[in-house]
Amino acid sequence: MASFFRVNPAELDATAGVALRVVNQLDDGNLSSRLGAGSLGSGDLEDAVDDFLGSWSNRREKVREQAQRLATLLQATADAYSTTEVNVQGAMSAAGGASAGGGR
């Protein structure tokens, strides 16, 4: 175990949030609908958008999976650190309270 560590759970949580936003944006259905199929005013342009989506589908899916995995990992890590912090804080408070109570 490392003798020293530094962490900012809020930062990890925020990073997970952005990664999740990317995951959500990369969702095939979401992206297709937001790219305005049927309302671009040009059949050729619609084809080009389809072409664009198709060309990027593999990499998009890969990024989506990687970002999803990282977001889950980061969120769980942030939660674990935060929970530990709260638990330790609670234990300290309890210990401090008991100590103070014992002194009366």
Next chain:
Amino acid sequence: MSRSLESLIGEAAHGRVGQVQRAARTLDQLAEDALSSGRMIKHARAAGWTGGAAEAFRGAVDDELFSNLKKLADGCRAAADALGPYAGVLDEVQSEGRRLLQRLDALDEQVRDAEQVAAARSAEAQTAQSLAGLAADSVQHARLQESAANASRAAGAATASAGAARQAIVKAEQQAQALRERHERAARQASQGLSHAAHMSLRDGRFDGLLDFGGDMATVGADVLDWVGDNSGKVAIGALALAAGCVVVLTAPVSVPAAAAAAAAATLPAALGLAGRAGAISAVSGAGAAGLKTVDPTDTRTVDERNNDYIKAALGLSLAGAGKVAGPRIQQAAPKVKALQPVDKQLRRAVSTPGKRVYIHEPRRKLLGDMYWEYPSTIVDKAGGAAVDARPERQPEPAKRPAVPCRPDAVNGLFAPRQPTAPSPLGPVQVSRITLPAPMLVDACAR
């Protein structure tokens, strides 16, 4: 005349500016978020988080993610940059088109009114002229003559007004034509920008689908062999270039003298199996080469033209590849096909060897469903980016893929009509007729 916005500015009338702007914003936001998440993950990995867990996290984050995020961001930004200006032009064309429509409606009305006035005044002039002839005295005659002249002048003025309005209509219609052309130019530019953004996915991309491609080809090869096994004798040979999305059907009555029974029985299925692979590899390389050319942003072909070129390249090279082995001298062609095997092996090694990458096109499912794939043939070294020599080289065999079960029923449907034949003596294979026009096949066979 009944006019509509569509009749003036064409399909631009159906575009929704807000939707196009939203699409551009979506892509831009995606690019921004992809970059931000990359930066934040890097920061968490590099400095923001230290300790044992942080070390474990660093090990869990693949560098490829950052590269993918950056490339995705670049592609999305390029697509957003293509759509943004188009939205502006669409907005202007629609606004100007609506103004023109109102003006043309007003001009139409002006023409109608002026024509009515001209007709009424003209009739009035004729009536006055007729009455003047019947006038009882000279005073009345003069008055009626004057009325006829006035009415005639008014009719002339109204006719001139109608004429001017018609000229204005012609001018407005020319303006509408200019609007349509402006929109078409903008749409074409945006399409080219998007195509450029689409092809950015090809640059330096690791191709994950090649193994799937190999699996597909193994399935097809197994099915074809199974089918041929069931139809030895006079058969229609289908060289199925599945990976390229092209089905090439060659009709090949095979005469089978008993003398070479054993040898042909051994070589025919093998040659056919190779034929599928050779055709596919050739098609793949050709389509890929054709596709890579379009990375050039100055390429002015439309999407349809480009896709047609892909299909032609894939079909032609598929025919050429298949023709080398399934042509008139299928047995003699077998050695040529075998020469392609090392290339096939090298491709497989490239995707199964860490540290090597393969340029590859993504599937283009809208063309011929899921069958049409494009693969370029260039393999690059990950470290240096230099092209690897694609010539055959002697290296140990890669691990064999698991056997793929045959599906003869599925394959039989591809080659109609099915003609089950009795076993015949085997002999030299002779292809008597090729059912598809294949100038490239002729070239290939002549080589």
